[in-house]
Amino acid sequence: MEIPFVIIIGIILFLFLAGVRIVRPTHRGLVERLGKYNRFAMPGFHWILPGIEQMYQVNITEKMINAEPQEIITNDNLNAKVDAQVYFKIKVDEQDVKNSQYNVNSIEYQIVNLARTTLRNIIGTMTLKSANSERGKINKELHATLHEETISWGIEIIRTELKEIDPPKDVQETMNKIVKAENEKIAAVDYATATETKADGEKRAEIRRAEGIKQGAILRAEGEAQAIQLVNEAAEKYFIGNAQMLRRIQAMETSLKDNSKVIVPTGSDLVNVMGEMSGVIPIPKKSAE
Numbered sequence: 001m002e003i004p005f006v007i008i009i010g011i012i013l014f015l016f017l018a019g020v021r022i023v024r025p026t027h028r029g030l031v032e033r034l035g036k037y038n039r040f041a042m043p044g045f046h047w048i049l050p051g052i053e054q055m056y057q058v059n060i061t062e063k064m065i066n067a068e069p070q071e072i073i074t075n076d077n078l079n080a081k082v083d084a085q086v087y088f089k090i091k092v093d094e095q096d097v098k099n100s101q102y103n104v105n106s107i108e109y110q111i112v113n114l115a116r117t118t119l120r121n122i123i124g125t126m127t128l129k130s131a132n133s134e135r136g137k138i139n140k141e142l143h144a145t146l147h148e149e150t151i152s153w154g155i156e157i158i159r160t161e162l163k164e165i166d167p168p169k170d171v172q173e174t175m176n177k178i179v180k181a182e183n184e185k186i187a188a189v190d191y192a193t194a195t196e197t198k199a200d201g202e203k204r205a206e207i208r209r210a211e212g213i214k215q216g217a218i219l220r221a222e223g224e225a226q227a228i229q230l231v232n233e234a235a236e237k238y239f240i241g242n243a244q245m246l247r248r249i250q251a252m253e254t255s256l257k258d259n260s261k262v263i264v265p266t267g268s269d270l271v272n273v274m275g276e277m278s279g280v281i282p283i284p285k286k287s288a289e
Contacts, residue, residue: 018050027057028097037102040094058097062089062158065108067115069164076127081166086115086146087158099154107153111146115160118145128167135162 022045023029029041033053041055048055067084074080088111090100104110122141123131131138142160150157 015050019047021046021055026061027059030056060090060092065112067112070116072120072123074128075125078128080128082119083163085161085163086111088155090155096154104153114149118142131165138162
């Protein structure tokens with residue numbers, strides 16, 4: 001009696017352990033009973049009926065798939081090698097997890113083919129130059145198309161990234177030469193602009209210096225005019241009726257400025273002026289004789 005009891009306990013224990021399922025936080029579980037969906041399994045401990053029920057665990061973390069490089073003919077009849085990446089994840093609610101398993105056969109395979117077809121449709125309407133310069137636009141259109149086409153798959157297209165658009169080697173070399181020529185042209189224009197700016201600055205500096213010299217001359221002339229005016233006013237005030245004597249004094253001052261000796265003829269007006277300045281009265285000619 002003890003042996004059958006042990007066997008029964010062993011069978012029960014075996015069935016229990018065989019039905020134990022642990023769902024990780026990165027997954028969600030779908031439990032099917034006899035081939036028909038039965039219930040949804042959240043992360044944690046679960047037990048299913050061995051042989052009758054079966055659990056399928058679905059990864060809900062973000063995934064990245066490569067759309068694989070492909071040759072695409074652009075609108076200007078050039079072959080371009082295009083590669084892209086798609087980031088997606090399965091949504092966490094029960095209906096979306098069910099849709100990801102029951103509405104689509106192979107999510108990753110179908111996303112890759114859908115992305116490749118969409119890229120051919122988008123880039124086929126663009127020139128090679130515009131495709132290289134409008135990568136953001138291509139990514140946006142690719143993302144919008146994938147989101148619309150996979151809305152019933154229970155997934156979320158997080159983002160799409162266009163990895164590369166490589167033209168043929170000879171086309172690439174030609175484009176590099178064009179870019180180099182454009183850069184050299186820009187550099188030459190910048191140099192000419194800088195030279196012109198420098199010359200313009202030097203010209204303005206010369207004009208300012210000339211204006212300064214001119215202003216200085218004007219100020220000196222105005223100063224001399226004011227000095228002459230003051231002398232005239234002083235002459236009118238203090239030498240009324242003696243303007244001729246003032247001119248003689250000025251003439252004598254100019255003559256003696258750079259000479260230590262001056263020979264003056266006897267009886268000249270300059271002797272009289274000097275005498276008058278020193279307070280000496282000239283001796284009459286008869287007395288002198």
